[in-house]
Amino acid sequence: MNTSNHILVLDPITYTGGSKIATREMLDLLNRKNNKITVLTANPRSWLLRSVNIIKMSHPNWLPISEYGKSYWFRQLYFCLWLLYIRLFYGKIDVAVGASGPGIDMPIYMMKWFFGYQITQLIHGPVGLSRSIGLCLCHAEHVFYLQSAYPSLLAALKQVWRKEIASVQIEKQEQLLATHHFEPFVNGISEKNRPTPCQYQSPQLFWAASLLKWKGLDLLLDTIEATNLELRAPTTICYLIPENNALPTTQAPRHIEGITWHHQPENLDTLRSEANIFVSTSHQEPFGLSILEALMAGMCVVIPSDGAFWDLILTHNKNCLKYKPNDMSSLQHQLSIANGNLNLITQLGQSGAHLSQGYQAEKCYLPIKLAMEKRSITSLALNEVKQ
Structure with missing residues (x-):
């Protein structure tokens, strides 16, 4: 088998999330005949892919989890040793993929000059404000980012030229961001991974995310507890517990009548199909892949009107329901509107499912696929003409 292009994906995060699911979709589109894929991960169960080397990277409890200072750099050096291991035992690396953001994927930048690979950086949320992150953005061959992360990219790049006068800073930022080096993207789901359609027999709520505080589970739990028992719809909550993480989390599960809890279930798709009202409580969700999955499943999606991605795409009472952010009475x-109107659930769900057809992974991720394969749109077009 001709494996001329070795792609390494770095994943030091110890729990599953939307960014990993999106990256997994991207990798699944790659041509296996010409590309060897190695995933170096602290969480192997996130990467169930065909014809991929999955290398488990230990994340010992003594390893610092600070996001800055000496302990941060110590952790990065530890992961650099793992990159050295991959290079020694799995061969030359042609493309290194940062699956999270420069602050998390720093080791691939630290080792770039030793190994000589290209870097494709994926950014699924805001990046940190630091000069080192700004320098990483300058040295990646390709940076693909969700549009919501754009202001943070500008801020990080500004740190690179902070000694320049303001007009020069802006000029250099604009010049860099105007190149093919930076490209926005939206997430998609492939046809083979399309969620199972939901049921429309009786109202049932569904919530799925990690227990990070900004995912807002507390708001949903407080809302359900404040609702009379006879007016509550059955609720399914699927949750992930973030490990080796410095961010605040919600304590769960909690015993609340009417709620069924599932910790990182293997049958997530089945559980979602048994419900029909998807509730998002995240604060300024950069994209919300779980919302896209719910739309594709034909669920009635309930989201905050917070100016985030889906708030700008979806329309209240047309293909979703919206509530005031962090407002329990509004949620x-x-x-209550959804619980009491099965026809509305069906109508909004089917309208949302129709809209979701525009988010196919094969189209959304084509530029990223080509960057990982070290090809261009031009070369793709030439190949199609020859064929």
Whole structure:
């Protein structure tokens, strides 16, 4: 088998999330005949892919989890040793993929000059404000980012030229961001991974995310507890517990009548199909892959009107229901509307499913696929003409 292009994906995060699911979709599109894929990960169960080397990277408890200072750099050096291991035992690396953001994927930048690979950086949320992150953005061959991360990219790049006068800073930022080096993207789901359609027999709520505080589970739990028992719809909550993480989390599960809890279930798709009202409580969700999955499943999606991605795409009472951000009474009102109207659930769900057809992974991720394969749109077009 001709494996001329070795792609390494670095994943030091110890729990599953939307960014990993999106990256997994991207990798699944790659041509296996010409590309060897190695995933170096602290969480192997996130990467169930065909014809891929999955290398488990230990993440010992003594390893610091600070996001800055000496302990941060110590952790990065530890992961650099793992990159050295891959190079020694799995061969030359042609493309290194940062699956999270420069602050997390720093080791691939630290080792770039030793190994000589190209870097394709994926950015699924805001990046940190630091000069080192700005320098990483300058040295990656390709940076693909969700549009919501754009202001943070500008801020990080500004740190690189912070000694320059303001007009020069802006000029250099604009010049860099105007190149093919930076390209926005939206997430998609492939046809083979399309969620199972939901049921429309009786109202049932569904929530799925990690227990990170900014995912907002507390808001949903408080709303359900404040609702009379006879007015509550059955609720399914699927959750992930973030490990080796410095960010605040919600304590769960909690015993609340009417709620069924599932910790990182293997049958997530089945559980989602048994419900029909998807509730998002995240604060300024950069994209919300779980929302896209719910739309594709034909669920009635309930989201905050917070100016985030899906708030700008979806329309209240047309293909979703919206509530005031962090407002328990507003969320309770929208849930009561959905709970009491199965026809509305069906109507909004089917309208959302129709809209979701524009988010196919094969189209959304084509530029990223080509960057990983070290090809261009031009070369793809030439190959199609020859064929």
